[in-house]
Every structure is written in structure tokens, then in C-alpha cells.
Amino acid sequence: xxxEFDKISDESRIWIYQSNDDxxxxxxxxxxxxxxxxxxxxxxxxxxxxxxxxxxxNRFLVIAVNEEFNPIGGCSIxxxxxxxxxxSNTINKNLLDRLIVNYRTGSLxxxxxxxxxxxNLKNGSISSETVIFNMTVxxxxxxxxxxEIKLSSSWLSKFI
Numbered sequence: 001x002x003x004e005f006d007k008i009s010d011e012s013r014i015w016i017y018q019s020n021d022d023x024x025x026x027x028x029x030x031x032x033x034x035x036x037x038x039x040x041x042x043x044x045x046x047x048x049x050x051x052x053x054x055x056x057x058n059r060f061l062v063i064a065v066n067e068e069f070n071p072i073g074g075c076s077i078x079x080x081x082x083x084x085x086x087x088s089n090t091i092n093k094n095l096l097d098r099l100i101v102n103y104r105t106g107s108l109x110x111x112x113x114x115x116x117x118x119x120n121l122k123n124g125s126i127s128s129e130t131v132i133f134n135m136t137v138x139x140x141x142x143x144x145x146x147x148e149i150k151l152s153s154s155w156l157s158k159f160i
Contacts, residue, residue, distance in 0.1 A: 002040040005054040005064065010141040012052075012064040013072065017084055017095040018102055018135065020111035022058045027091040031061060034090070038083045039063070044076040056147075059102060059109055060133065061087070061095060064140055101156065104131040104148070118159050128152035128160050 023031065032055075039051040042065075050069035054062045063080055065072050081096075088095045102111050103126065112120065120126040130151045137143045152160060 001048045001050050002036065003050050003052045003066070005052040005062075005140075008050065008052045008064050008140060009066045009068060010139065010144070011068065012050075012066045012140045013138060014062055014064045014140055014143055015077075015080065016133075016135050016137065016143070017061045017063075018097075018100065018111075018133070019059050019093045019095055020097065020100045020102070021093060022109070023055065023091070023093070027093065028055060028058070030090050031055060031087055034083060034087050035061070035063070038080070042076065042079065044070060044073045049076065057109055062143065098135070102133045103151070109133075114159075117156065121159055126151070128157070132156065 035053040039049075039053055042049045042051050047070045049072060050066040052064045054064075056062060061084075084095050099114050100111050101114060101117050102109055104110075112126070117126060128151050131148050132151050132154055134147055134149045134154055136155060137146055151157060
């Protein structure tokens with residue numbers, strides 16, 4: 001059962017998928033069409049899930065499930081990964097790459113590999129004060145409050 005993202009519980013479990021490049025209009029249209037159908041029909045153990053999704057900053061796809069409504073299981077999570085693989089293949093962008101870091105530089109969002117992040121920390125083009133997108137948040141409430149954080153406050157601080 002699809003619920004508007006703004007109305008789903010703040011305690012809802014979320015998964016964030018990122019691109020290393022902004023989504024264009026066609027990408028967004030594809031993501032919306034495929035995600036609408038998916039969340040409207042997503043089930044766990046033959047029970048309807050209260051689910052939603054949202055595209056953030058033209059670069060992130062967030063999928064949410066209110067587990068207070070019905071709990072989600074491993075098979076249902078696997079179905080969501082099939083959706084992401086389908087979207088990634090259709091728009092030709094890898095939304096499952098966990099080895100990239102998206103960060104802010106002024107009003108722009110840029111992407112860097114973990115390997116290049118270490119090098120850029122050494123040469124000073126990225127610092128402990130650089131705002132990164134925290135891919136470890138796991139609830140909508142955390143997303144609203146801790147999605148954009150300083151690199152020094154993230155798990156990546158070990159590279160500083």
C-alpha cells in the first residue's frame with residue numbers, strides 16, 4: 001500500500017540508494033513509474049506493506065516501510081533489490097554502488113570513490129568539515145535529522 005512519503009511514520013525503516021550523477025528528467029520519470037508500481041504492490045508474507053519512496057536532490061532514491069503496520073522479511077527486501085537492479089539497468093546508472101561518497105561543495109553535490117576520498121583528504125580538497133550524505137541512516141527520522149553531516153561525524157572519519 002503506497003503512502004505519501006511525508007505521511008509515512010518517522011519510525012519507518014528506510015534504504016537509501018545513490019547515484020554518482022544527477023538524475024535527469026527521463027531518469028526521474030522511470031524511477032517514479034517503477035517505484036509507484038512496486039510500493040503499491042509490495043508485500044511480506046502475503047500481507048500488504050505500508051511503503052513509500054522519495055527522490056532526494058536528484059541523486060538519491062529512498063524507500064521506506066512502516067514496520068509497525070506490517071513487518072518486512074528478507075524475501076521482501078530482496079524484491080526491493082530487484083527493483084533497484086531494474087531501475088539501474090533502465091536508466092544506466094548504478095544505484096547499488098556502496099563505494100562512492102556523495103558530498104556537498106557549495107550548492108553542488110559531487111561524487112567520489114572511497115579510494116579517491118582518502119587521496120583528497122591528504123591533499124586538502126576535502127576536509128573533516130566537508131558535508132557528506134550519510135548512507136547509514138536507517139529510519140525516516142534519522143534521514144530528516146542526520147542525512148547531511150560533516151565527514152568528521154561519519155564512519156568515514158577513520159580516514160581523516
